[in-house]
Amino acid sequence: MEIKKITLFLIGLVSFLSGAISLYTFSDQKFTDIFGSTDDNIQITKMQLIPSSDFFKQKSDFYADTNIAITARNFGNKKIQITSYTLDIIGDKSxxxxxxxxxxxxLDEDAKKSNSIFIEAGEEVTFYLSKSLSLKKVMPFFETSSFQESIYSHYNKDFYLLHNVDITPKFNQYLLTTYHNATLNLRLFTGYNKLIKDHNVVIADGITMFENTGKFQHDVFLAKAYxxxxxxYDDSNRFK
Structure with a gap:
């Protein structure tokens, strides 16, 4: 009688575990089917530093602070939902x-508070991170002749341009001297903390607006600072 009870218990346990594993596999598969949530499907094509109109006002809470714009493309065939993120600095914490x-x-760090970002299949979307970066250590760069003597144009509501092509490498060198190889680690999540993208970018490895390699387009930021x-500068378009 005891052997029979043990046998029935083991059969029941095996059936329960098999069902749980199947349910987990099915749920995970359905989740991916719905959201297209793989690291390969979503690619960050560009990043930009976005200054506020108080960027140069030393008495302002926004002095030297910049927000971060992220442009991401969905290379999959399913819509992607981004619900939260984390941003860590590897190196200079200033x-x-x-x-x-x-x-x-x-996008907020807390999925419960964040507005979700949706990217349709094949589409590209620009969104912003809630946390800011501080560039206080490199503010002297904006007083150099390299920056002050820039040739500048403002073409429409939110398109600013510096024509001197060497401004990005000069800014990169200043950043490298100041922050060395400080790296931003950006992680994007879908659902409730399901990782879909892990992206590292060195702040001193900036690019121009003509490149889409997932790095900071520093010439765009410098033109806005100018x-x-x-x-x-029209601050009302900062998050549009």
Whole structure:
């Protein structure tokens, strides 16, 4: 009688575990089918530093602070939902800013508070991170002749351009001297903390607006900083 009970118990246990494993596999498969959530499907094509109009005002809480714009492309055939992120600095922690942004196109670190970002199959979307970066250590760069003597154009509401092609490598060198190889580790999540993208970028390895390799397009940021100095910056389009 005892042997029969033990046998029935073991059969029941095996059936339960098999069902649980099947359910887990099915759920995970369905989750991926719905959200297309793989690291290969979503690629970050560009990043930009976005200054506020108070970027140069030393008494402002936003002095030297920049927000981060992320442009990501969905190379899969299913819609992707991004629900939260983490951003860590590997290296100089003084890069961590003190301001938090909120809004429709702004991703929060907490999935329960964040506005989800949806990227349709084959589409590219730009969104913003709630955390800011602080560039206080490199503010002297904006007083150099390399920056001050830039040739500048403002073409429309939010398109600013510096024509001197060497401005990005010069800024990169200044960043490298100041922050060395400080690296930003960005992780994007779907659902509730399901990792779909792990992206590292060295802040001193910036590129131009003509490149889409997932690094910071520093010439875009520098042109906006120049516009702020000249009183020609429209802050209302910062998160659009």
């Amino acid at each position: 890069l961590i800013g003190g301001n938090i942004a909120l809004g429709k196109n702004i 516009a702020i100095q000249k009183g020609d």
